[in-house]
Structure formats: structure tokens, C-alpha cells
Amino acid sequence: MNYFPAVDPIPLPAPVWLFKALHIVTLALHFISVELLLGGLLVAIWLNFYGASRRGDPAALLRLNASAAIARRLPIVMTYVINLGVPPLLFAQVLYGRALYTSSVLIGVYWLGVVFLLMACYWLLYRFAAGTETGKAVWWKGLLAYLIAGAIARIYSTNMTLMLRPEVWQQMYSTSAYGIHLPPHDPTLLPRWLLMLTGGFWVAGLWMIWMAGRKSFDAPVKTYLAANGGRLAAMMLLVQAGIAFLVVKAQPEVVRSELSGNTLYKFAGLAWIVFAVLVFLFGAWAAIKKPASRAAGWASAGLVLLTMLAMVTYRDGIRDLTLASKGFFDEPTRVVTNWPVVILFLVLFVAGMGALAWLISVMMRAKTVSEKVTG
Numbered sequence: 001m002n003y004f005p006a007v008d009p010i011p012l013p014a015p016v017w018l019f020k021a022l023h024i025v026t027l028a029l030h031f032i033s034v035e036l037l038l039g040g041l042l043v044a045i046w047l048n049f050y051g052a053s054r055r056g057d058p059a060a061l062l063r064l065n066a067s068a069a070i071a072r073r074l075p076i077v078m079t080y081v082i083n084l085g086v087p088p089l090l091f092a093q094v095l096y097g098r099a100l101y102t103s104s105v106l107i108g109v110y111w112l113g114v115v116f117l118l119m120a121c122y123w124l125l126y127r128f129a130a131g132t133e134t135g136k137a138v139w140w141k142g143l144l145a146y147l148i149a150g151a152i153a154r155i156y157s158t159n160m161t162l163m164l165r166p167e168v169w170q171q172m173y174s175t176s177a178y179g180i181h182l183p184p185h186d187p188t189l190l191p192r193w194l195l196m197l198t199g200g201f202w203v204a205g206l207w208m209i210w211m212a213g214r215k216s217f218d219a220p221v222k223t224y225l226a227a228n229g230g231r232l233a234a235m236m237l238l239v240q241a242g243i244a245f246l247v248v249k250a251q252p253e254v255v256r257s258e259l260s261g262n263t264l265y266k267f268a269g270l271a272w273i274v275f276a277v278l279v280f281l282f283g284a285w286a287a288i289k290k291p292a293s294r295a296a297g298w299a300s301a302g303l304v305l306l307t308m309l310a311m312v313t314y315r316d317g318i319r320d321l322t323l324a325s326k327g328f329f330d331e332p333t334r335v336v337t338n339w340p341v342v343i344l345f346l347v348l349f350v351a352g353m354g355a356l357a358w359l360i361s362v363m364m365r366a367k368t369v370s371e372k373v374t375g
């Protein structure tokens with residue numbers, strides 16, 4: 001039996017492969033920002049707690065400085081989380097609307113609640129960042145922000161897994177039509193959510209290596225950021241690898257065998273493993289060498305981007321193969337490409353990217369201001 005609503009009679013205005021490519025690229029960028037937020041926040045909380053509670057310790061000021069350096073960037077990271085979340089949301093709705101709209105309505109209260117959670121999280125991030133500048137113990141404000149961000153991540157994971165389970169929709173809807181119930185137990189949900197939470201640590205580690213290359217910090221802060229960032233990246237990569245194994249193991253047999261039989265997803269899986277190994281080696285190298293160079297920063301950025309692209313492509317495979325096994329693609333999607341609009345979109349997209357690159361280059365050439373806590 002096919003539980004999915006009928007295909008929309010309005011055709012897609014561009015080829016599916018184009019929507020897919022844009023979806024994967026923009027979602028990888030969203031995930032990078034999410035990981036920077038989740039991981040960076042927890043690292044800043046820990047450094048603030050540790051630094052403020054051991055003031056007599058000679059390394060306390062270093063920790064407080066490193067905490068403030070990360071925390072003051074988090075509200076900016078949040079703007080990227082939100083703005084880079086919108087494009088994949090639009091592409092996902094275009095490609096999977098029949099499944100995604102249904103699951104969003106079924107958990108409607110939680111789904112709409114994200115907006116309010118987001119506002120509370122954003123406000124707390126500003127309070128936390130301002131507090132770290134003074135060197136005071138404000139870790140609890142950061143912790144509250146982290147708990148809210150983790151809850152938002154949980155709601156996203158819940159929706160992205162519920163959209164793959166049409167067999168439970170009817171039961172959920174007949175229990176309540178108000179969107180107040182969460183779905184019945186799903187073995188894939190917990191590992192999937194944990195994959196995102198643990199990913200934050202190694203991404204934050206590489207981010208610290210990136211920051212160590214900035215001129216605005218004193219040499220001891222740079223060394224501290226590079227060495228600890230490297231250690232964090234290498235160690236937590238291993239933890240995330242364990243969770244990734246659990247994610248794959250939790251998938252139904254049919255999905256696992258299709259994943260290893262499909263060339264694209266097999267390649268994406270292999271690429272994910274290769275880049276993850278490179279992250280581990282690079283982190284271990286940074287922990288020993290404590291690099292404070294722009295080159296090491298760019299290598300970190302490149303590794304994060306490549307690893308995330310491979311991961312998102314593989315994740316896309318899990319979704320498509322699960323949906324295929326339940327008959328989602330049995331009725332073909334209608335496509336009538338509107339080429340002038342597609343070309344205009346691509347021209348504006350490239351121009352927008354160019355403008356962004358120019359803005360970043362202006363920012364990087366700006367006069368360096370020394371970053372230190374005032375407390």
C-alpha cells in the first residue's frame with residue numbers, strides 16, 4: 001500500500017538533478033554552521049567554567065580569552081545557521097513536499113515551536129557572549145542556549161525521520177489532529193541526532209585551528225587554540241565515527257544493501273571515510289605542532305567543507321533509498337523546465353556568491369583589533 005499523497009499537478013520548474021545539487025550544497029553549508037554553533041558553544045562554556053573557577057591557575061586567563069574569542073563569534077554563526085537553513089528547506093519542500101509537509105503537520109506544535117526556541121537561543125547567545133568578555137562565570141547562560149539549540153536539533157531530526165515513515169502517519173493523526181504528539185519510537189532517531197551533536201566537537205576543533213591563524217590574538221592564545229583545537233578534532237572524530245556506524249546499523253536491511261550497491265552513495269560513503277581520516281590526522285598533527293598560520297586555517301576550512309559534502313550526499317542516499325523502498329517515487333514527478341528563470345537564478349546565485357566573497361575579502365583586509373577579555 002502506498003501511503004504518500006498524490007504528486008502535485010503543478011510541475012517542477014527545473015530538473016530534479018539541479019534541485020538536488022543545490023540542496024546538497026546548501027544543506028552542507030547549513031550543517032557546517034550548525035556544527036560550529038553546537039560545538040563552539042560547548043567549548044566556550046567549558047573554557048569559561050574552567051577559567052573562571054580556577055582563577056589562580058596561570059592558564060586561567062588563556063582559557064577565558066579563548067572562551068570569549070569563540071563566544072563573541074557565536075551570534076554571527078547563528079545568522080549563518082538561519083540564513084543557510086532557508087535554501088535547503090525550500091529545496092527539500094520542492095523535492096519531498098508530499099512527505100515533509102505531512103510530517104511537519106503531524107508534529108506541528110513542536111515544528112512551529114522552533115521559531116520561539118530559536119529566538120530564546122539567540123538572545124542567550126548574546127548574553128553569554130557579552131558575559132565572557134568580562135571574564136566572569138557566565139557558563140550557565142551558554143549552557144541554557146546549548147540545551148535549547150540541542151532541542152531544536154532534536155525537533156529537526158524528529159521531522160526528518162518522521163517524513164520517512166508514512167506507515168505511522170495515519171495512526172498519529174487519528175490519535176490527535178492538533179500536532180501535539182511525537183512519533184512512536186524510531187531506532188534511527190537517537191543515533192542520527194547524536195551524529196549531529198558529536199559532529200560539533202571536531203568542527204569546533206578545526207574552527208579553533210582557523211582562529212589560531214588570526215592576527216588579533218596574542219601568541220599564547222593562538223598556541224592554546226591550535227593545540228587544543230587539534231586535540232579536540234582528533235579525539236571527537238573517533239567518537240563521531242562510532243556514532244556514524246550506529247546510524248548505518250540502525251537503517252533497515254533493504255536500505256543498507258542498496259547503499260552499498262549504489263555507485264554514487266558508495267562513493268560518497270568512501271569519500272566521507274577518507275576525509276574523516278584526514279581530519280583525524282590533521283587534528284593530531286595540529287595538537288603536536290600547534291600551527292598559528294593562515295594556511296593551517298584554510299586547510300581546516302577545506303576539510304570541514306569536503307567532509308560535510310560527502311556526509312550530506314550519503315545522508316541523502318539514506319533518505320532517497322528509504323523513501324524508494326516505501327513507494328515514494330512510484331509516481332514520477334512532473335518537470336517542465338523554465339530555462340530563462342533557471343538561467344536568471346544561476347546568474348544571480350553566482351553574482352551573490354561573488355558579492356559575498358568580496359565582502360569577506362574586505363573584512364579580512366580590515367585593520368586588526370586585539371581581542372582580549374576585560375576582566
Ligand code: HEM
Pocket residue numbers: 027030034081082084085086088089090092118121149150152153154156157158160192193196
Ligand atoms: C539553532 C538552530 C538550528 C539547529 C540546531 C539546527 C539543526 C539541524 C539538524 C541537527 C538537522 C539534521 C536533522 C537530521 O537529519 O537528523 C537540521 C536539518 C535541517 N535544518 Fe536546521 N537547525 C537550526 C535552524 C534551522 C533553521 C532556522 C532552518 C530554516 C529556516 C533550518 C533548516 C533545516 C533544514 C531544511 C534541514 C533538513 C534538510 C533536509 O534534510 O533536507 N534549520 N538542522
